[in-house]
Amino acid sequence: MPLARTPDPPYWAVIFTSLRTPVDDAGYVQTAGDMEALAGQQPGYLGIESGARDADGLGITVSYWASEEAILAWRRHADHLAAQRAGRDTWYRAYELRVARVERAYGFVKGA
């Protein structure tokens, strides 16, 4: 995955850090991909970055948004609500979701 190309601050970030259960990996991967695609269609979406899980099952996904309202609307999207429920019922041992206002950003590109 490339780095997200976000505008100059201020904008908003949703930092989602989670620990997976060992359950139902195929369903999880499918749903995670579906939610990433669906997020990209929402008003105010600016981009997403997601690494791989470490050996303990920790993964981080950060999505970027133009406003708090856009985050709230996406949080309440029906398909997303169903995925959130499946996440709590089946896929996550624990997670923390942090909503943050990006105040400053510094980029680096080699040779640029």
Added chain:
Amino acid sequence: MPLARTPDPPYWAVIFTSLRTPVDDAGYVQTAGDMEALAGQQPGYLGIESGARDADGLGITVSYWASEEAILAWRRHADHLAAQRAGRDTWYRAYELRVARVERAYGFVKGA
């Protein structure tokens, strides 16, 4: 790595997303570990979360801080400045560093 145990908002997050070069992996891993340990000794440090790199070399590390001043002091720490320089010279193809104020947080622990 476990999830970071952060206090109630507001607090600050530094979202560091990077793409690695294929260069000098042993030196990188050593320095990354040293910087994580050193960050943990700084005033205002609250915690850190770091996943694994994906197939494209994208990795995400988020560190949490009590104030903007704490972030600025860590950014200017001499050993950290040297590591930042090595990062730009050798280890990173590109990165984005975003400083954000965490306004809200929602946690989930299975069975809790």
